[in-house]
Amino acid sequence: MSVTQKLAAFVADAEDGALPEWTIHEAKRTLLNMLAISLSASRSDDAKILIDWARLEGCRERASVVGSDLRTSYSTAALVNGYLCHLQDYDDTHFPTVLHPTAPVWPAVLAAAEEASVSGLATLAAFVLGAETACRVAISVHPWHYDAGWHITGTAGVFGAAAGAGRVLGLEPRALVAALGAAGTRASGVREVFGSHGKPLHAGQAASSGVQAASWARAGFTASDDIIGGRRGFWAVLSPAGHSEEALLYDLGERWELRMNGLKPYANGVVSHPLQDAVIELRNAHELTADQVASIEARVHPLVPELMGKTDPRVGLEGKFSFRHCAAAALVDGAGHDAQFTDEKVKDPVIAAVRAKVSATVDEAVREDEVYVTITLNDGQRHEIHVEHATGSPENPMSDVVLRAKYDALARETLSAERADELWQAVWTLDEAPDVTGVTALMQLPGK
Template sequence: MSRIDRRTLLGTAGLALAATGARAAPEGIGARAAPEGPGGTAPAAPTPAADVTRTLARYVVGARYEDLPEAVRREGTRTFLNWVGVAIGGSHHETLDVAVSALAPFSGPAQAGLFGRTERFDIMNAAFLNGVSSHIFDYDDTHLKTVIHPAGPVASAILAYAEMHPVSGADFLNALVLGVETECRIGNAVYPNHYDVGWHITGTAGVFGAAAAAGKLMGLNERQMVWALGLAASQPVGLRESFGSMNKSFNPGRAAANGLFAAILAAKNYTSSDGMIEAKRGWANTVSTKQDYRAITDGLGTRYEALLNTYKPFACGIVMHPAIDAAVQLRDENRLTPDEIERVTMKVHPLVLELTGKTTPRSGLEGKFSIYHAVAVALVEGAGGEKQFSDRAVRDPVITALRGRVAPVVDAAIKPEQVDLTITLKDGRSLNRFIAHAIGSVERPMSDAALERKFTDIAEGILPDPQTRRVLDLCWRIAALPQAGEVARAGAQA
């Protein structure tokens, strides 16, 4: 697919929404009016390319929790809760077992814990490991304009820091929102071109969010924050070729550790260029053929990317969610069993097969990139959670057999957030469901209750129910906690 075609289709889907000021609502998928800042301040005039890094640093250093609109605080809290849940859920996957075993002999002092586990590591390794854990199931939050998973790099870095250096919950939440703003705005500036050539944008942009958030908690001044962002720019990590392997979850983990590393160095006056984002040989010009610097600087403090964050009801790539939603609805409404189904056809956007076209996945991780498996398991088990993307599910003979009867067909008239799915039964009946926006999208967001159910489901078998309930309660009350690190301690295994 050509870059132009890809950009057009993503714009249509709302996955590459143009940056807008507070006076204009975002368009497309995930449209949510972003509130104006204190006093209804209008967005600032476009910033010259030469001032981008410094303008962003100045905003992060000066931004206060008290200035965050209530809606932004609430979405930041939901982002944090969802991240904690998925980090607990991935904590005993083989991927994390391998990483913990590999790094344990080299860890420094036991400064921070891991969700769902007993081990403690130095903060750099703890940030990396919790970041890996939170992305293993591909169940984390998604900023649909850029397909960045914002919380993994940012929350992993600052929660590790908060265990070593006590910070209030309000300061923590402010830093989390600022980190999300930083990484998503930088992602907006280079998406989709940057992503199209093969970069995993959660890693490459996420490192900026981790550096900004950690630097905020460390009390960096403007000059030091410029250096932190510059050091982050020198550490892009993540390629899309890694998708379907353990390497994919490495990327947000490494971004978390790299961002924390950058902030720690900058706090001691380790210098960098003043324009590492926008300079001729800086980050944006090196990793992308598109540079829209207004997307980074326009509306700082008045327009919040955090309000466009979404949460997955299904543990896989977002482009498969409409098909899973349709399959589950038809299964439940008609009480279907696999032996009744002759075939499943569906009209999908070309992006679906480009990203999730694996016909014979060999592992649960590969299953997350197979539209064939996703629909088959949804019809058999009526769900799309992490259990449905396990090695067990991918190898289940009933699911495997049905997978062979799933036939996606590319239709340019179908938008990426849509699907037109038809099930033909052996008795001759035909069942159809068109999905315009899947559950979990901005148009059909997960409720607080649904987020709690997701949390408890993925924590089951890892933490006792009373402990899970306590961690949930702490997440909802993060802004009021005297010490944010209490969440990390509560979420570790005894």
């Protein structure tokens, strides 16, 4: 069997009830997180671009778009929902690879589940298996693929979207191989567009391509038997510098990469989260204000300046990829929510002045979820802190209580408190539901 066939067999043959109980719990958490951030994002002009486009497409009303009254084709709904989920950069992160698995996988799974009318448990299991597929593909090409400039959420995420949607549609292994092949040949997304609408589009494209690929495969579509490991396949073409078959298949079904996934406490690139934790903690402990601070110095992982190196962001989306802005907003506002990444915030003269005082030194020995920070005051006082594991990392995960607070704050921007609570309960009991309609109906907003 090829590596693609082995992966497909794992996804197709797994039993819903045999998955570890904690994975189903984590699937609910990721769905709640997705719905909250997508509902919040749906209110923005950035979201309106794709929602209005989807209305103009005039597709048949088959699947639901979060935060609106729009029902459209399965693939269009997956596209828009994937875009919304990743728009604020407030979703989840697979820490070993910086893949964001929810944004491509859940929208594809939900769209397929609206068509197939499968049980809530089957839907949750499909996400678990789709997310595992995306994470396994991602880790098999890490770090070479990402270092070359590919956005791994789009390129590896499309495999997870196809696997999850294919699982919902009941594809047997051979058809699932075809679905992975159709999805893999559309793997795309480059890091050059980070800080623009192009980045969340990668997640939407992956979700849409995944649900399309699964649907085509169900109808008899054929593709390569080894889109991942073939001579001109994903590994050879998109990660020629290196790949690992062992990382793809080792302990498949025994060791779950979902364990290494974390929910974000801040609405920006995850590698800056330790810095934000540190600045907020020092700010609160010493009651620091912007006019007191002479400098903020950080010792960081190499990915921080590489991914978050925008020195002078011009718009809010660029601020999400500026560690200097993240630190400055953390000091001034004591927060890192989407409100800290508006166009107005990046132009705020107080935040801009602090931004100019932030610097970082790369240290190969510092982990991605770790940081050392020194804040020096104008009077010469120095406050130092070491954050060993950032909030939301696998070693310091977001609790259900904190997730509920995040959910309420974001979902209630769009839904009434009563409707938001009903949606929370619908997801939390999804494994007992006959289908997903209780969730998809509540995640919409009539008249919007």
